Amino acid sequence: MTETRPAWGEPLQIGSVTISGRAVFAPMAGVSDLTFRLLCKEQGAALVCMEMISAKAIVYGNRRTRELWETDPAEAPVSLQLFGHEPEVFAEACGIIEKERFDILDINMGCPVPKVTGNHEGSALMKDPALIEKIVRACVEHSSRPVTVKIRKGFDEEHLNAVECALAAQEGGASAVAVHGRTRAQMYSGQADWTCIAAVKEALRIPVIGNGDVTGAESALRMMEETGCDAVMAARAARGNPWIFREIDAALKGKPVPERPVRKEVIRMLLRHADMLCRQKGETIGMRQMRGHAASYLSGFPGAARVRGKINRVNTLEDLEQLMSKEYPYA
Numbered sequence: 001m002t003e004t005r006p007a008w009g010e011p012l013q014i015g016s017v018t019i020s021g022r023a024v025f026a027p028m029a030g031v032s033d034l035t036f037r038l039l040c041k042e043q044g045a046a047l048v049c050m051e052m053i054s055a056k057a058i059v060y061g062n063r064r065t066r067e068l069w070e071t072d073p074a075e076a077p078v079s080l081q082l083f084g085h086e087p088e089v090f091a092e093a094c095g096i097i098e099k100e101r102f103d104i105l106d107i108n109m110g111c112p113v114p115k116v117t118g119n120h121e122g123s124a125l126m127k128d129p130a131l132i133e134k135i136v137r138a139c140v141e142h143s144s145r146p147v148t149v150k151i152r153k154g155f156d157e158e159h160l161n162a163v164e165c166a167l168a169a170q171e172g173g174a175s176a177v178a179v180h181g182r183t184r185a186q187m188y189s190g191q192a193d194w195t196c197i198a199a200v201k202e203a204l205r206i207p208v209i210g211n212g213d214v215t216g217a218e219s220a221l222r223m224m225e226e227t228g229c230d231a232v233m234a235a236r237a238a239r240g241n242p243w244i245f246r247e248i249d250a251a252l253k254g255k256p257v258p259e260r261p262v263r264k265e266v267i268r269m270l271l272r273h274a275d276m277l278c279r280q281k282g283e284t285i286g287m288r289q290m291r292g293h294a295a296s297y298l299s300g301f302p303g304a305a306r307v308r309g310k311i312n313r314v315n316t317l318e319d320l321e322q323l324m325s326k327e328y329p330y331a
């Protein structure tokens with residue numbers, strides 16, 4: 001087992017914001033909604049991140065966008081992530097959201113989706129480090145929150161410029177940089193390359209958050225050790241598994257790592273998650289949005305594929321509770 005370092009157990013300063021630990025829940029569109037962020041926070045995530053929000057949509061006053069930045073004091077500190085490509089639009093969006101309740105302003109420079117990159121947004125920003133600096137500066141000048149950026153290893157294998165982009169962000173006034181060790185061309189496939197995280201850490205004076213393939217305590221410790229990063233960010237492995245944060249938090253603080261939850265606990269969490277989601281969004285929307293989460297919680301359960309099919313036809317919380325007690329009576 002890797003030896004923990006004293007600093008790993010200490011809070012981390014991101015600009016004016018102190019986060020209590022080193023385990024960060026990543027932004028994930030369609031996953032990191034308010035309910036799930038609260039559960040990840042409860043389980044030990046020191047910082048939770050919202051799903052990406054279009055800076056332009058904020059400026060245009062899109063009503064659906066408003067729901068995306070709803071927060072709860074219990075999840076603080078929380079990071080709000082914007083995507084876009086025009087510094088002046090970012091500046092205007094910062095002004096509009098200034099009165100909202102969030103702690104850190106993050107800029108998406110990693111989204112690989114063609115609809116986003118085709119618009120010169122997300123990971124496409126990495127093609128233009130000078131623009132990165134301008135965007136960060138515009139946000140720093142128009143927001144009272146610390147500004148952070150989330151980048152990738154590069155756009156593709158021919159353009160591995162994470163260090164250059166991170167330096168541009170730092171020059172623009174960023175307070176931290178998160179690095180996902182894959183290129184845009186890789187999307188989410190293949191193994192994340194952590195050497196680029198180490199290179200960014202080496203080059204920057206602001207905190208660096210490592211991201212890519214953190215799946216539990218062991219990989220979190222290994223990423224901290226191999227890259228020297230200041231915190232680790234987990235995305236996919238947190239789906240249906242908010243407990244990952246109590247494991248990472250304990251490991252980095254040098255405490256015994258809690259056991260993975262038994263099936264009974266998983267089902268209880270699934271039902272509590274569904275209940276919270278329905279309270280927040282209403283039963284119709286809540287139950288629909290719960291389908292993806294439920295599938296993740298049940299991963300590895302006997303008969304999971306069949307039960308997932310049934311969950312997709314369930315429309316009320318009561319029916320979901322009945323289905324769970326019938327399919328997994330031990331829970």
Ligand SMILES: Cc1cc2nc3c(=O)[nH]c(=O)nc-3n(C[C@H](O)[C@H](O)[C@H](O)COP(=O)(O)O)c2cc1C
Pocket residue numbers: 026027028029030031050051052081108109110111150180188192211212213214233234235236237
């Ligand atoms: C479904 C899904 C949605 C995502 N949405 C966002 C997003 O809104 N903003 C962002 O910066 N990254 C987003 N990501 C990328 C993750 O934050 C993370 O960088 C990536 O999944 C690698 O981390 P992992 O190996 O821990 O999953 C998303 C990833 C997935 C799988």
